[in-house]
Amino acid sequence: MSIFSKIKQTISLMQEVDLDALAKISKKINIPEVMSAVGELDDTQLKGLMKMLKTQGKRGQHKLPPIDGDFYDLSLKLSQEERDIQIKVRNFMEDEVKPIANEYWNKAEFPHHIIPKIGALNICGIAYEGYGCPNQSFLMEGVLAMELARVDVSISTFFGVHSGLAMGSIYLCGSDAQKEEWLPKMQRMEVIGAFGLTEPNVGSAVAGGMETTCYKEGNEWILNGEKKWIGNATFSDITIIWAREKETNRVKGFIVRKENPGFKAEKMEDKMALRTVQNAKITLTDCHIPESDRLQKCDSFKDTAKVLKMTRAGVAWQAVGCARGAYESALKYTKKREQFGRPIAAFQLIQNHLVEMLANLTAMQTMCFRLSELQDQDLLTDEQASLAKVFCSMRTRDVVSRAREVMGGNGILLEYDVARFVADAEAIYSYEGTKEINTLIVGRAITGYSAFVG
Structure with missing residues (x-):
């Protein structure tokens, strides 16, 4: 290829890039010197220059693949109804939560105004049967946990505590009357729940080392002890509290209402993670709970473990x-x-x-x-x-x-x-x-x- 042909071809490629851009470049560099330098390139060097110019010229036209973390298309295994629920929740998180997620995380505050909006999604207790619950699959429950956490892990944790741990405790361990009283209201998020198991001195060893105690006095139970890291508990309406019966050493579960005398929840400060979640340290001081608020189908830690496994x-x-x-x-x-x-x-x-x-x-x-x-x-x-x-x-x-x-x-x-x-x-x-x-x-x-x- 002659020097003239090389220069002509290069100019042609440069014109494809952007003539206006080329005019601006001519004010900054000496075009004749550039053309002279191009003429001295060997074939390999020229091919490299041509490739670079083609890439630069087409970059604005390059269609990039979509951003999607579902690389194996697992969403295709969902039914159309399940997929619709997934997209509904994704849109809600993108539109309502993402714009405020960093603000509330930074302030360590909870956006209470979104609770009715989450309730309107009709996803609480999604895998439970009856009591106004959608009766979908546990797979759907998992997919929604992912969708919530994909935008804000704090909101996913809030939801998991309420819908999974608190509602799940009543669903698995409550009497029919307790389920009828609480689950429909919790499903609509008119009542918010928390789950009190972990204690200041025992976390992993809570199965055998639970220090919170309970004993029966007439038709009431008296609870004493402390719980720690209890999500939602600063504003929850009810908290599921697990306590060890003094007489039998067996674990019992209780629905403790926020107005119960002897129940105190203090917000935990200075967390480096899940700052939007309102974790509390709970103190129970001669907290009186009626027998009707004891979870009737819980008589040992094995029942507590069923909730955790679920x-x-x-x-x-x-x-x-x-x-x-x-x-x-x-x-x-x-x-x-x-x-x-x-x-x-x-x-x-x-x-x-x-x-x-x-x-x-x-x-x-x-x-x-x-x-x-x-x-x-x-x-x-x-x-x-x-x-x-x-x-x-x-x-x-x-x-x-x-x-x-x-x-x-x-x-x-x-x-x-x-x-x-x-x-x-x-x-x-x-x-x-x-x-x-x-x-x-x-x-x-x-x-x-x-x-x-x-």
Whole structure:
């Protein structure tokens, strides 16, 4: 190819880029010198220059793939009705919660005005039968936990405490009369619930070391003790309190109303995670509870454990949602953020981080999907729920860390959302059973030996 032909072809390519841009460039550089330099390029160098110019010229026309963390299209396995519910909740979270999530997280306050709006979605107690509940699948419950956490883990936790732990305690352990009294109002979110199990001195060891006590006096029960980390309890209408009966040493469950004398809930301050969730330290001082508010179908910690097993899958799904929110936020950022004249998503090291994040997320999603299928078939075991909690909470930590990394310094700013996911992942890692305790549950199941101490 002659020098003239090379220059002509190069000019043609430059014209395809943008003539106005070329005119502006001519004011900054010496075009004849550039043309002379082009003429001295060998074929390989010229091909590289032509490729670069073509890429630059077409970049504005390049259609990028959508940002979607469901890489294996698991949503296609949902029915149309389930998919409609999922999209309804996703739109609500994007429109109503996302614009205020960082503000309330930063202030450590709860946006009470959204409670009636969540109630209007008709998703509370979604997997329960009767009492105004939708009677959908546990899979649907898990998918919704993910959708809520994908935008704000705090709101997902608030919802899980109310709909899963509090309503679930009454659903599994309450009498027919108690279910009729409370569940319809809780389903509509006219009554908000909390769940009081963890104590200041016992978390993982609460099954055998519960210090809150109860004893019966006439037709009433007297409760004394403390609870800690109780989500929603600063404003809940009722709190499910678990206490050990002095006489029999067996665990009982109680529906404690906020107006009960002897019940006091104080907000816990200075948290680094789930700051929107209003956790409370509860003090019970000769708190009198009528026999009618004792959960009639609970007579041991085994009954408490049934509630925890039912809801642990939801926590694994929350981890998926946290990871998905971080991944999608990071992917969106890398497509817009430019360095060295290109979006950082075009660089190999960034793509490596994104792919590893997606691999972890996809593994978590498929595990939880199967977990919920087992739950819907009434085949779910404690160790299966524990394995999902262990794996998903660990992998979420990795995903949010990489999301922060690809965003550089901006990753620690709330305005980009990922900083909130990084912090909230730490809470998911610990609640509903620490990684270590859930590991021992699985280890006991696969080896036949219990490594628990005591």
